[in-house]
Amino acid sequence: MNLVGLNEVLAPAAKGGYAVGAFNANNMEIVQAIIEAAAEEKSPVIVQASQGAIRYAGLDYIVGMVRTAAAGVEVPVVLHLDHGTDFEQVLRCIRYGFSSVMYDGSQLPLEENIAMTRRVVEISHAVGVTVEGELGKIGGTEDDVTVEERDAFFTDPAEAERFEKETGVDALAVAVGTAHGPYKWEPELDYPRLQKIKERVSASIVLHGSSGVPDEAVRQAVSLGVTKMNIDTEIRQAFVRAVVAYMQADPDNIDPRKMLAPGKEAAKKVIKEKMRLFGCSGKA
Ligand code: G3H
Ligand code: 13P
Ligand code: ZN
Numbered sequence: 001m002n003l004v005g006l007n008e009v010l011a012p013a014a015k016g017g018y019a020v021g022a023f024n025a026n027n028m029e030i031v032q033a034i035i036e037a038a039a040e041e042k043s044p045v046i047v048q049a050s051q052g053a054i055r056y057a058g059l060d061y062i063v064g065m066v067r068t069a070a071a072g073v074e075v076p077v078v079l080h081l082d083h084g085t086d087f088e089q090v091l092r093c094i095r096y097g098f099s100s101v102m103y104d105g106s107q108l109p110l111e112e113n114i115a116m117t118r119r120v121v122e123i124s125h126a127v128g129v130t131v132e133g134e135l136g137k138i139g140g141t142e143d144d145v146t147v148e149e150r151d152a153f154f155t156d157p158a159e160a161e162r163f164e165k166e167t168g169v170d171a172l173a174v175a176v177g178t179a180h181g182p183y184k185w186e187p188e189l190d191y192p193r194l195q196k197i198k199e200r201v202s203a204s205i206v207l208h209g210s211s212g213v214p215d216e217a218v219r220q221a222v223s224l225g226v227t228k229m230n231i232d233t234e235i236r237q238a239f240v241r242a243v244v245a246y247m248q249a250d251p252d253n254i255d256p257r258k259m260l261a262p263g264k265e266a267a268k269k270v271i272k273e274k275m276r277l278f279g280c281s282g283k284a
Contacts, residue, residue, distance in 0.1 A: 003067065003099040004076045005130035006170050006228070009044035010204040013227040018279030022046035022206075023271055024082060024232035026053055028065055029260050030239065033267035035069035035077065041272055041281040044075055046100075046228065048082040054089070059096040067097065075284035080132070082230070090120055094129050102132040102173070110159065117167040125168070132228075135163050136175030138208045141183050150177075154193060161200035171204040171228060172197075178209035181233055189217050191224060198225040206230065211237075218277055229278050235267045242266035 009020045025031045025047050038045035049062045057065075063079065070077035080100040081093045090101050103120040105113030117133040124131045136155030155174040164172060174197055177189040187209075198205060204227045210218065211233035218229065242262040246253070253259055275281045 001070055001074055001076060003070055003079050003097070005128065006046070006078055006080065006100045006132065006204065007130055009046065009076050009078055010171065010227045012044075012283065013280065014204065014225070016279075016283060017222070018283060019207075019222045019227045019229045020044050020046055020280045021271065021274050021278050022048050022078075022080060022082075022228050022230045023235060023274075024048050024050055024053065024230070025062070025066070026232075026236060026239075027057070029264040030235060030267050031065045031069055033235075033264045034271055035066075035073055037268045037271040037275065038075045038077065038284070039073040041275045042075060042284050043275045043280045043282070044077075044284045045275075045280075046078040046080050048080040048102075048230070049098075050082045050232070051085075053082075059092060063097045078130075083134075084120075087116065087120065091123070094124060094127060098129065100130040100132070100170075102134070104134045104173070106134040106137050106173075106175075110163075114163060114166050117163075117169060121168045130170040131167075132171035132173060132204075132206055133163065133167055133169040134173040134208075135160055138173065138175045139179050141179045141181045141209075154190060155197060157193065157196035157200050160197050164201050164203050169203050171206050172201060173206040173208050176207070178207055178213060180209045181211075182237070183212040187213055187217070189213070189221060191220060194221065194224045194226070204228055209233075211235075215277055222279060229274070231271075231274055234270050234274075238266040238270045239263040 023034045066079045083104040084090045105116045121131045137153040206228040207226045208230045210229045246262045
């Protein structure tokens with residue numbers, strides 16, 4: 001199937017009360033794991049490429065791998081740029097064939113974030129590419145912030161309404177208590193804030209840092225209207241642990257394919273479990 005934009009998978013999710021998994025592709029085996037999991041679960045899926053993935057593989061390999069994998073399945077696949085912060089890179093992604101982009105201006109002052117995101121939306125929409133923006137600071141679990149600081153970083157519902165109106169984004173990443181990477185403590189989500197954002201914003205709501213969020217909190221976030229759930233860390237952990245276990249069991253192995261195969265299977269298992277948790281299994 002050809003690549004599709006975010007709205008094609010997220011509008012039905014909003015109607016059906018489920019979320020679609022957005023999985024970070026770190027390498028070829030993980031691209032295969034994501035697409036095979038989606039086909040076997042009959043689930044729509046978002047494959048996303050981070051800055052690290054682009055540095056590692058380059059845009060031509062990423063687009064080549066995802067297009068090839070998507071062409072072999074019937075389920076809708078979105079190829080999305082994750083946390084783009086460079087306007088020219090966004091343009092390159094569109095030219096290479098991404099069907100969706102994220103422009104992350106969350107480190108900029110609000111006015112600049114709005115102006116830059118609007119610029120990305122104008123260009124992307126003109127060529128049929130969807131856009132995710134970010135408001136509030138999501139950060140990493142390594143960032144040492146106090147409770148007061150944490151609160152100040154969260155997305156303000158009134159600002160979110162203004163951001164959507166002035167930028168025209170299709171999706172909005174919000175800061176409501178999640179962070180990127182492995183959590184040191186169980187994350188606490190600010191559900192009342194999420195509800196207020198949802199009441200004021202009609203764009204799809206995105207939860208970054210969804211790895212390590214307890215299942216019950218994920219279900220609650222979905223019930224409050226989150227329709228895109230980003231997962232990277234749990235896939236990496238499963239992949240690397242399986243490869244290490246394989247090498248410990250067979251330290252003399254010199255075939256990289258034998259070493260990576262268990263990583264791919266472990267990644268696929270995590271992705272399928274997340275698809276069932278998000279409710280997108282069986283929705284394609
Ligand atoms: O949100 C972004 C990713 O989880 C981090 O990705 O280390 O591949 O740039 P990266
Ligand atoms: P995790 O690595 O915490 O799953 O976050 C992924 C993410 O938000 C990618 O944008
Ligand atoms: Zn993220």
